[in-house]
Amino acid sequence: MRYTITSLVALILTACSVYSPDAGHEVVLIEKPWLFGHGGVDPEPVKTGRTFAAVTTDGVDVYMQPRKYETELHDTMTSDGVPISFHAIMVLQVADSVALIKNFGPSWYLNNLEEPFKTMVRQAVRKRGMNETAISTTALDEIDNEIRDQLVAFIRDKALPVRLITMTVGRANPPDSIKNQRIETATQxxxxxxxxxxxxxxxxxxxxxxxxxxADNAYREAMHLSPEQFIQLETIKMQRVVCGPEGKAACTFIQNGATPVYNLGR
Incomplete structure (x- = not known):
């Protein structure tokens, strides 16, 4: 009898799927019966705890916290024909996991938002030149605001059950040749x-x-000195500074070709 009960429990467990989502996640159940019923998406998601479902039921895990989606946009043309690159970021939060999976499927971002987002960025950048896009932060702020408004309208019109938390196209990166020219210009x-x-x-x-x-010439004229006399006066001043009481040199002056005599015996 005990063996029969154990076998029955094991049979029930192997015929079931078990779902226990982590915190911040929900699991949307998609019923796919083999014989009876029509199946479809269960109207109530699995939020907490542990849930058992038929083995034919699939569960799609949906992250309910804000999630960052990054997109690389290479060779985005400006109005003056210069290709620049962006590393754009968009943060979205799912509002209704069941409606999202039922109407848009597990690949809802890839199929519904990624390419339209890229198109919005390209169109906004195409209206502006390379200088104002790559240098002016005001231009980047204008681009962010323009795309943000378009994204909000797009999500609303498409009835996507997600919220746009924030987005930015990031810093514009011009080609290396443009960077080198700018460095050379700045150097010059x-x-x-x-x-x-x-x-x-x-x-x-x-x-x-x-x-x-x-000033020296005015002084010389005021003293009625010839240029030679002024030079001689300046020489005396210099010698006084160097060899006088305040000077640090021991000086011997020789004038009129006289030969100095030194007492070597002292």
């Missing part, structure tokens, strides 16, 4: 600025030298 512009600063410093130094020369 920096070189020009550096040369301007060097010339400005040289002009300021020349102006300072000219101003000092004018």
């Amino acid at each position: 512009e920096q070189r020009v600025q550096t040369e301007k600063q060097v010339k400005l410093a040289e002009d300021q130094r020349m102006a300072a030298e000219q101003s000092r020369a004018s």
Whole structure:
């Protein structure tokens, strides 16, 4: 008797499917009877706990939390004919798992949203030039807002039971040739600025030298000195600074061709 009960329980279990979704998931049951009934999608999803279903019933796991979908868009043409690339991101959240699987199937994003999303991005970028798209953050914000409004309208019109949480086309990536040209242009512009600063410093130094020369010449004329006398005066001033009480050098001055005599015995 005990063997019979055990066998019966084992038979029942092997004839059933067991579903126990994790937190944040729901399982939509799709009944596919072999002999009787019409089957179809069960109106109530499996949300928590453990559920037993017929062996002919399939379960589709649906993630109910916000999920990120990423799309690479290569060679998206701008209005001036420059191909740029984007790494676009869209975050969606399922609102009704049963309606989603019943009306759009497990591959609902791939079949209904991915290509329209790419088309929206291409059309928005085609209205703008490479410079404003690749450099100006204002242009990218405008593109994001334009596509976001189109996506919300598209999801509503198609009756997709999902919510758009956020989306962005990300940073625009121009071709390497354009990047190299921009680096070269920036280098040249920096070189020009550096040369301007060097010339400005040289002009300021020349102006300072000219101003000092004018001041020295005005002093010489006021003292009624000849150029030779002024040079001699400046020499004396220099010697006084170097060899005077405040100077650090021991100096011997030789004038008029005289030969110095040193006491070597001391």
